[in-house]
Amino acid sequence: MGYYVNIRCSKCRYSFTDGYARKGVSSNLGFPIIVCPNCKTPNLTGKKIWSQMTTSERRQYFLSRVKQTLINALPLFIIVFIVIGKFIGSNISNEGYGILILSGLIAILISSFISFINSWYMINKIEKKYREGDTESVTI
Ligand SMILES: [Zn+2]
Numbered sequence: 001m002g003y004y005v006n007i008r009c010s011k012c013r014y015s016f017t018d019g020y021a022r023k024g025v026s027s028n029l030g031f032p033i034i035v036c037p038n039c040k041t042p043n044l045t046g047k048k049i050w051s052q053m054t055t056s057e058r059r060q061y062f063l064s065r066v067k068q069t070l071i072n073a074l075p076l077f078i079i080v081f082i083v084i085g086k087f088i089g090s091n092i093s094n095e096g097y098g099i100l101i102l103s104g105l106i107a108i109l110i111s112s113f114i115s116f117i118n119s120w121y122m123i124n125k126i127e128k129k130y131r132e133g134d135t136e137s138v139t140i
Pocket of ligand 1: 011
């Protein structure tokens with residue numbers, strides 16, 4: 001799930017995302033400035049690298065990841081529900097409610113774990129690229 005964005009250079013309209021790209025819940029993590037590879041104009045992104053974020057910006061980032069985690073958990077929830085239902089058998093009407101809650105918890109647990117690993121990876125990757133002086137990548 002997500003939406004499509006086309007991030008363009010403010011001066012020459014060069015597309016940083018190579019046309020429309022699929023995107024999840026938007027986050028405030030990223031390079032503060034990206035330099036257009038076409039015309040060399042610096043573009044402000046409104047984003048920040050983790051080490052430069054204030055406490056409230058970090059909280060904002062965290063909340064955007066919680067939203068993303070819950071969205072990702074939805075399809076997972078359906079899969080887990082079907083799998084557990086198959087294991088337990090046809091008597092789903094009696095234990096349906098419990099299976100529903102259990103499936104939800106498992107889906108959120110798996111989704112949270114994936115989000116945590118992904119965020120940790122992105123924060124470190126952006127931090128590293130920023131220190132290396134990379135200003136042209138659109139990583140998120
Ligand atoms: Zn440009």
